Amino acid sequence: MRKFEDSLPLQLLKAREASMALFRPLLQDNNVTEQQWRVLRALKAFDELESKQLAEHCCILSPSLTGIIKRLEQQGYIKRKKSDEDQRRTLLSLTDKALDLFERLSPDVETQYQAFTKLYGEEKLEQLTKLLKELAELKV
Amino acid sequence: MRKFEDSLPLQLLKAREASMALFRPLLQDNNVTEQQWRVLRALKAFDELESKQLAEHCCILSPSLTGIIKRLEQQGYIKRKKSDEDQRRTLLSLTDKALDLFERLSPDVETQYQAFTKLYGEEKLEQLTKLLKELAELKV
DNA sequence: ATGAATTAGTTTAGATATTAAGAATAAACA
DNA sequence: TGTTTATTCTTAATATCTAAACTAATTCAT
Numbered sequence: 302m303r304k305f306e307d308s309l310p311l312q313l314l315k316a317r318e319a320s321m322a323l324f325r326p327l328l329q330d331n332n333v334t335e336q337q338w339r340v341l342r343a344l345k346a347f348d349e350l351e352s353k354q355l356a357e358h359c360c361i362l363s364p365s366l367t368g369i370i371k372r373l374e375q376q377g378y379i380k381r382k383k384s385d386e387d388q389r390r391t392l393l394s395l396t397d398k399a400l401d402l403f404e405r406l407s408p409d410v411e412t413q414y415q416a417f418t419k420l421y422g423e424e425k426l427e428q429l430t431k432l433l434k435e436l437a438e439l440k441v
Numbered sequence: 442m443r444k445f446e447d448s449l450p451l452q453l454l455k456a457r458e459a460s461m462a463l464f465r466p467l468l469q470d471n472n473v474t475e476q477q478w479r480v481l482r483a484l485k486a487f488d489e490l491e492s493k494q495l496a497e498h499c500c501i502l503s504p505s506l507t508g509i510i511k512r513l514e515q516q517g518y519i520k521r522k523k524s525d526e527d528q529r530r531t532l533l534s535l536t537d538k539a540l541d542l543f544e545r546l547s548p549d550v551e552t553q554y555q556a557f558t559k560l561y562g563e564e565k566l567e568q569l570t571k572l573l574k575e576l577a578e579l580k581v
Numbered sequence: 582a583t584g585a586a587t588t589a590g591t592t593t594a595g596a597t598a599t600t601a602a603g604a605a606t607a608a609a610c611a
Numbered sequence: 612t613g614t615t616t617a618t619t620c621t622t623a624a625t626a627t628c629t630a631a632a633c634t635a636a637t638t639c640a641t
Binding site for chain 2: 302303304305306307308309310311312313314315316317318319320321324335339342343345346347358359360403407410411414417420421425426428429430432433434435436437438439
């Protein structure tokens with residue numbers, strides 16, 4: 302069997318930890334968890350999403366999302382409404398408070414990203430992105 | 442700010458999900474969680490480890506490891522003993538039952554890895570591994 | 582030698598992951 | 612039309628993550 306350190310899932314996990322180390326302090330200062338931030342970013346990108354779509358975009362399972370949405374709603378960052386056509390579906394979108402949060406955080410996030418890109422190398426980042434995308438799209 | 446889908450941490454997360462999809466069924470059939478499997482593999486690679494070293498190798502924080510070790514011990518997969526020189530340290534190692542588990546699982550794990558390597562491409566896998574390693578070692 | 586830092590490991594509290602099962606609504610279909 | 616089947620979302624149970632505080636054992640400077 303493959304050597305422990307050569308395990309691809311482990312390598313991906315460690316790389317992810319390293320990349321998140323850049324942003325974790327920023328999020329923590331604003332009392333937003335990593336998953337909450339992922340949800341907020343997805344909603345900002347798509348304006349309005351159903352819970353199921355949101356789960357797919359964020360790579361979060363529905364049961365987890367139920368709780369995350371509940372807490373984000375309590376904190377006033379997102380609002381929900383029932384779909385008119387299909388009463389099973391819930392439509393989610395950002396509040397103004399969430400947009401304000403983006404205004405506050407974006408500059409620092411961008412700064413961190415720039416610093417990282419410079420440190421790691423722009424071409425290498427592009428290569429990596431390409432390889433990761435192909436891996437993620439692999440249907441096994 | 443960077444587009445949602447271009448987020449590196451998200452890309453790494455999705456790639457990891459894709460790669461774990463190969464092995465999750467195997468682990469589930471044997472009632473071992475992903476994290477437990479990581480711990481077992483690390484102990485197999487290093488024979489004997491302290492809790493703290495184990496945490497670093499597996500990318501698991503100490504508080505999580507406390508519970509994981511407790512359950513693995515209850516299941517009879519690992520044994521612990523106190524260090525003689527330093528009573529704070531705990532030394533961990535595998536039991537015969539764990540070694541049996543490896544005997545049973547290794548062939549299937551290997552098969553899955555081969556299939557994946559062939560599907561994704563050996564050179565690409567090497568490239569990816571290299572890029573991930575450099576990323577993980579980046580001191581930010 | 583002794584009291585202040587350090588260190589390994591645990592506990593706690595709240596949030597999330599994972600699987601399975603349940604509730605409500607909608608679609609399919611005899 | 613009435614029943615089955617599918618889909619969306621939630622609940623439940625257990626395991627893990629994350630940050631912070633805590634205990635016990637060791638080290639270190641004075």
